[in-house]
Amino acid sequence: MAPHASPDDLPITLAGGAELAAALPYLIGFVPHESLVLVALTGDHEARVGVTLRVDLPAPGPAADVVAEAVARLGPSRPAAVAALVVTEADDVPAPVEAGADLLDRRVDELDAVELRALRTSTDLPGRAVVGEVARVLAGAGVPLLHTLLVRAGRCWDYDCPDACCDPGAGEVLPGGTSRLAAATVLDGRAVAADRDEVVTRLAPPTGAALLAMGRACAQVGVEQADDLRRLGWDRLAERSWRRVLEAVARHRPGTTAALTDVEVARLGWAVTAIEVRDRALRLSAGPSASAAEAVWTELVRRLPVPLDATPATLLAAAAHVRGDGATAAIALSRALDSQPACTLARLLERALHTGFPPSALRGLLTRAGEQAGAGASEQLGA
Known part of the structure; x- marks a missing residue:
């Protein structure tokens, strides 16, 4: 088989x-x-x-x-x-x-x-x-x-x-x-954990000094985002955010060394809060860069504080489910919903996971969404 x-x-x-x-x-x-x-x-x-x-x-x-x-x-x-x-x-x-x-x-x-x-x-x-x-x-x-x-x-x-x-x-x-x-x-680029607890630990949120440093970086980037929105406008800001996502994915291809600074992590966290960027990022899970994209979402989940961790956790859940890893998907969704209980896309993915929505069906949905101009993946999921 x-x-x-x-x-x-x-x-x-x-x-x-x-x-x-x-x-x-x-x-x-x-x-x-x-x-x-x-x-x-x-x-x-x-x-x-x-x-x-x-x-x-x-x-x-x-x-x-x-x-x-x-x-x-x-x-x-x-x-x-x-x-x-x-x-x-x-x-x-x-x-x-x-x-x-x-x-x-x-x-x-x-x-x-x-x-x-x-x-x-x-x-x-x-x-x-x-x-x-x-x-x-x-x-x-x-x-x-x-x-x-x-x-x-x-x-x-x-x-x-x-x-x-x-x-x-x-x-x-x-x-x-x-x-x-x-x-x-x-x-x-994937590692098999010794048990489920290791998967939970691998995706644990930051604490102590790491949390304080990321909090400062996220606040700094939040101010930058507001200034850039006034200066560039929404469309140009979204395109810049998407370029940053693609650059991070390129740096996380299997066999490459990719260390993101706190500011880079914060910028990516803010980038995927835009629905247009999130949906384009979601479709990466069905393409040739799926493993690299999953590595980026994993790093963001490990390092971002609440509530910026919710969208990367949802993206990670989708990527994990597409490749059949229900355990990581469930843990990531729990993280997303703990951070933002009203996150519609996370709720829909959670329901799909619990009702046995096949990984192949989600991959097909994301692939079709990527081929249809203007049709976001989250729209097809119902978000």
């Missing part, structure tokens, strides 16, 4: 099973822990990765509500199939043998995977109840569950595999080395 990629990218094939399990950090942007991950598969032969969703693994007991909400967030358009992966370090559990000795009285070809395993071992894989609930909810929606996998301690098990290779004490070792997907992630 091929990870979600931009139209200009060459697809990277994942064979499924252990390769899909090993790819999870690159699909969601960080190494998952104690998680349920649902991967929507689309296209012919269920060969293309669509929405990838991670939620905290439900506590022992009924998982129906958590699973139903997770499946709903895969989106209104039914995927061709779904892969469900349980990531946990939990110990094995007693094998669910209800019939006991009755298994010995039946032919082997009449037994399912769970019953065959029960004949060989007294333990079973953790998380089976969760994937069973996923299967039940998906069956109700008419969506096939193509893979059910356990990922634990650097190994992968297939819940549906009846062979000894997937007994609790076995499992397939996850492939090592640097995969093509890992290499593509690095070449694109």
Whole structure:
């Protein structure tokens, strides 16, 4: 199967099973822990990765509500199939043998995977109840569950595999080395976080001396903006702001060194407050400069104070969602809405994220907006 990629990218094939399990950090942007991950598969032969969703693994007991909400967030358009992966370090559990000795009285070809395993071992894989609930909810929606996998301690098990290779004490070792997907992630200038908390820390707002310095720079640039508006007029000021955005993006291409001063960060923060500039910046997420633009938005989010951080955080959320990184998108949107709760574009993107609006659909929307003179991307989103 091929990870979600931009139209200009060459697809990277994942064979499924252990390769899909090993790819999870690159699909969601960080190494998952104690998680349920649902991967929507689309296209012919269920060969293309669509929405990838991670939620905290439900506590022992009924998982129906958590699973139903997770499946709903895969989106209104039914995927061709779904892969469900349980990531946990939990110990094995007693094998669910209800019939006991009755298994010995039946032919082997009449037994399912769970019953065959029960004949060989007294333990079973953790998380089976969760994937069973996923299967039940998906069956109700008419969506096939193509893979059910356990990922634990650097190994992968297939819940549906009846062979000894997937007994609790076995499992397939996850492939090592640097995969093509890992290499593509690095070449694109992105780093995989150790966990979700690291993503939150990476996007944390400035504090202490850094906050004071940025506050002074933002105030200084705010006065400059007001003077320049009177001197240049709105159209010329907007064009200058757009040039500054493009220059910053050029300085953040993968492999380049780009250090922005506080004043440059402040000028960019003020620049994207203009709706015309914001919409043009939004469309960068669908083009060849997407990774460089995302690097700029990330730096602005890390360094700008409230409320100038809201628009860059929204731009970052759009860029992250386009490449399928729902975790970064959700964290960035939370930052934007904490800063400006009434930010319409952030609200619309948040709704799109929670209703499973596919990354490919957002990319298509931004691409079309870029091709239509005078039609802003935010207008097509409804902002």
